[in-house]
Amino acid sequence: MHEDNKIILKVEEIYKRYRKEEVLRGISFEVRKGETKVIIGPSGSGKSTLLRCINQLTIPDKGQVWLEGEEVTHTKKSINQFRQKMGMVFQDFNLFDHINALGNVEIGLIRVKGMDKNRAREKAMEELKQVGLEKQAYLYPAQLSGGQKQRVSIARALAMNPSVMLFDEPTSALDPELIGEVLEVIKKLAINGMTMVVVTHEMGFARSVANEVIFIESGRIIDQGPPYKLFTNPEHERTKKFLSKITELYGKSVEER
Amino acid sequence: MTENFLLVYQSLPYLLKGSIITLELIGGALALGLIMGIPMAIGQVYGNKYVANLISFYVWFFRGLPVLVLLFLFYFGLFMFLGFNLTALTAAILVLGLRSAAYQSQIFRGSIQSVGEGQMMAARSLGMSKLKAIFYIILPQALRISIPGWSNEYSIILKDSAVTYAIGLTEILTRGNFIATRTYQPLPIFLTCAAIFLILTYGGVKLLNILEKKVKIPGYGSYSNSGKEY
Numbered sequence: 001m002h003e004d005n006k007i008i009l010k011v012e013e014i015y016k017r018y019r020k021e022e023v024l025r026g027i028s029f030e031v032r033k034g035e036t037k038v039i040i041g042p043s044g045s046g047k048s049t050l051l052r053c054i055n056q057l058t059i060p061d062k063g064q065v066w067l068e069g070e071e072v073t074h075t076k077k078s079i080n081q082f083r084q085k086m087g088m089v090f091q092d093f094n095l096f097d098h099i100n101a102l103g104n105v106e107i108g109l110i111r112v113k114g115m116d117k118n119r120a121r122e123k124a125m126e127e128l129k130q131v132g133l134e135k136q137a138y139l140y141p142a143q144l145s146g147g148q149k150q151r152v153s154i155a156r157a158l159a160m161n162p163s164v165m166l167f168d169e170p171t172s173a174l175d176p177e178l179i180g181e182v183l184e185v186i187k188k189l190a191i192n193g194m195t196m197v198v199v200t201h202e203m204g205f206a207r208s209v210a211n212e213v214i215f216i217e218s219g220r221i222i223d224q225g226p227p228y229k230l231f232t233n234p235e236h237e238r239t240k241k242f243l244s245k246i247t248e249l250y251g252k253s254v255e256e257r
Numbered sequence: 258m259t260e261n262f263l264l265v266y267q268s269l270p271y272l273l274k275g276s277i278i279t280l281e282l283i284g285g286a287l288a289l290g291l292i293m294g295i296p297m298a299i300g301q302v303y304g305n306k307y308v309a310n311l312i313s314f315y316v317w318f319f320r321g322l323p324v325l326v327l328l329f330l331f332y333f334g335l336f337m338f339l340g341f342n343l344t345a346l347t348a349a350i351l352v353l354g355l356r357s358a359a360y361q362s363q364i365f366r367g368s369i370q371s372v373g374e375g376q377m378m379a380a381r382s383l384g385m386s387k388l389k390a391i392f393y394i395i396l397p398q399a400l401r402i403s404i405p406g407w408s409n410e411y412s413i414i415l416k417d418s419a420v421t422y423a424i425g426l427t428e429i430l431t432r433g434n435f436i437a438t439r440t441y442q443p444l445p446i447f448l449t450c451a452a453i454f455l456i457l458t459y460g461g462v463k464l465l466n467i468l469e470k471k472v473k474i475p476g477y478g479s480y481s482n483s484g485k486e487y
Contacts, residue, residue: 080384081384086382088382090382092375095379096380098397098401098474107393111385112384112385139476140474140475141476143475143476156383157382157383160383160384
């Protein structure tokens with residue numbers, strides 16, 4: 001455990017339904033400072049919706065989200081204040097297509113934080129260096145590989161100095177040979193003590209960085225626990241089945257190859 | 258034959274003055290359409306249903322009537338009824354501009370909607386307000402996408418400008434008609450008018466092509482010549 005185990009993110013009884021379909025049915029968990037939670041589960045189980053409910057890109061029907069002791073749901077404060085502190089990385093990158101890598105990283109600093117342009121540029125360059133892309137700073141998204149795009153999007157989120165990072169299947173849209181470079185960056189973040197919630201199908205990655213793995217199905221938490229326990233000795237038959245299916249589908253993950 | 262050339266040569270300054278009026282007219286109308294069209298498009302995409310319905314009604318009205326009907330309705334009808342004492346040029350700019358706003362709003366709406374939803378989501382996830390996201394993320398992309406459609410609107414409004422003949426605006430065609438009726442030589446004169454229109458269409462569309470290339474995002478989109486490779 002981390003020495004400073006203050007709760008950074010707390011999710012309480014989140015419910016969300018789209019018309020007839022109940023996507024989330026009472027999800028609760030908390031993330032302490034420096035922890036990495038990995039969320040796994042079959043597609044359509046509500047993982048992405050859950051992440052979006054955390055930063056209110058999707059408004060949950062019921063339930064609360066707390067960030068560093070402040071309630072994000074039902075708040076008088078602007079949601080934009082909270083979102084700055086919750087960096088989000090999307091499956092399909094969502095880089096701003098009309099500006100180059102550097103511009104993507106600095107735009108939040110300039111337009112949201114109101115940082116002076118020169119300082120924003122410096123900080124953005126630094127973040128790009130962190131993800132190994134300072135040489136690509138002036139390339140546009142369309143000129144970058146998928147792995148590079150995802151690293152830029154990580155840098156963009158990190159530049160805002162978030163308290164927690166939310167990763168929504170960050171490697172699912174990547175060619176197999178590009179997955180490694182992105183996972184490497186995320187791993188480095190974990191080692192450096194970033195607090196993270198990661199939705200992924202990369203079991204090897206989950207095994208090596210997660211403090212806790214949460215298995216979600218049909219909008220409910222079925223199983224949760226430290227990776228060694230969940231992967232070797234899952235409590236539920238359903239978890240076992242999912243894990244064997246995932247290994248069958250995805251093969252061994254990058255780390256295990 | 259020589260007579261014809263002489264007639265064209267002598268009429269040219271008079272007709273060219275008319276083309277300046279035409280340019281003023283379409284410049285004003287396109288600008289008015291642009292200034293109104295962009296916020297209308299934003300309102301239609303991001304506004305609540307009342308705003309969106311109001312804009313739809315506007316678009317339905319101005320797209321649904323022939324330009325000549327609009328011109329008469331406003332110039333001889335509404336403007337006079339309201340006691341506005343407008344010159345033919347101002348009235349024509351207003352009518353063509355209000356009408357162009359309806360068309361332009363749909364050009365911009367289409368391009369705003371073609372910018373991926375993920376762009377807005379990513380902007381909001383950084384803590385950007387919706388308005389800032391529209392301004393700094395969505396519009397810069399949407400406006401680029403709308404240049405080809407907008408160039409269409411330019412050429413359409415240029416040609417539509419000739420109907421202002423009906424309210425006596427002394428643009429190219431009105432002037433051509435003056436000369437033609439005075440000299441009984443319609444063919445060379447109207448050919449000259451046609452040539453001026455063709456040149457203006459070509460020039461404007463060309464300029465917009467240059468703009469399109471100039472603001473093209475590196476590596477993005479398949480326009481220009483890359484389509485030839487498939």
